[in-house]
Amino acid sequence: MNTDDLIAALSADGGPRLTPEGRMLRSLPVAVFLALVALLAGWHARPDLAQALASVAVYKTLVPLGLAALALWLVQAICHPESRIRAQTGLLGIALAALTLVLGWTLATTSAAEMVAQLSTPDLVNCLISVPALSVPALVAGFWAMRAGAPRNPVAAGAALGLMAAAAAAAVYSLHCPHDAVIYFFTGYGIAIAVVTLIGAALGGRLLRW
Incomplete structure (x- = not known):
C-alpha cells in the first residue's frame, strides 16, 4: 500500500472528527439541562423565584452566568495551542477584579454581627456541597470536549473549565437559594466556585496532557 492509499484508508476509517x-x-x-433537572428533582425552586428574578437579587444568577x-x-x-487568549484572560481578570472590589466594599460596610447572622x-453547607455537585455534568462534558483539542497548558485549561462548570452550576x-445577602453570595458561591476551579486544574493536569 502506497502513501496515498494509506491516507485514503485512514480518512475513510476515521470519519469526520468533531472539534472541541x-x-x-x-x-x-445537555449538561446544563441535567443540572436543572437535578435541581428540580433533588432540591426545589425557591417559592418567590419570579419576584427574586425581577429584583436586585437576580445578581446571584446573572453574575455566575457572566x-x-x-x-x-x-x-x-x-x-487550540496556536490561539491567543489575551482578550479572554483580560476580560476575565477585569470581572474578577470588579468582584474583589465589591467584596472589599461589603466587608468594609457590614458589621461582624451582621455577617455572623x-x-x-x-443552608451555607448545603450551598458548598450543592454547587460542586451540580457542576459535575458540565465538568464531564467539558473534559470530553477538550480532549479533542490540544491545550498548551493542561492545568490552566482545566482551571478554566472548572470555573465555567462551577459558575454555570x-x-x-x-434558582433554589433563598439567601440574597452579598456576603452570603461571596462566601457560599465564591468558595464553591474556587473549589471546583481547583479540582478542574488538578484534573486538567492529568486528563488533558498530550
Whole structure:
C-alpha cells in the first residue's frame, strides 16, 4: 500500500472528527439541562423565584452566568495551542477584579454581627456541597470536549473549565437559594466556585496532557 492509499484508508476509517467547539455545542447544553433537572428533582425552586428574578437579587444568577460565559470563551480558545487568549484572560481578570472590589466594599460596610447572622445557617453547607455537585455534568462534558483539542497548558485549561462548570452550576443553584445577602453570595458561591476551579486544574493536569 502506497502513501496515498494509506491516507485514503485512514480518512475513510476515521470519519469526520468533531472539534472541541463542536463537542461543546453538543454536550454542554445537555449538561446544563441535567443540572436543572437535578435541581428540580433533588432540591426545589425557591417559592418567590419570579419576584427574586425581577429584583436586585437576580445578581446571584446573572453574575455566575457572566463568569460562565467568559470562562467558556476562554475554554474554547485555550483548546487550540496556536490561539491567543489575551482578550479572554483580560476580560476575565477585569470581572474578577470588579468582584474583589465589591467584596472589599461589603466587608468594609457590614458589621461582624451582621455577617455572623447572615452566615449562621445550615443552608451555607448545603450551598458548598450543592454547587460542586451540580457542576459535575458540565465538568464531564467539558473534559470530553477538550480532549479533542490540544491545550498548551493542561492545568490552566482545566482551571478554566472548572470555573465555567462551577459558575454555570452556581447560576442553576441560585434558582433554589433563598439567601440574597452579598456576603452570603461571596462566601457560599465564591468558595464553591474556587473549589471546583481547583479540582478542574488538578484534573486538567492529568486528563488533558498530550
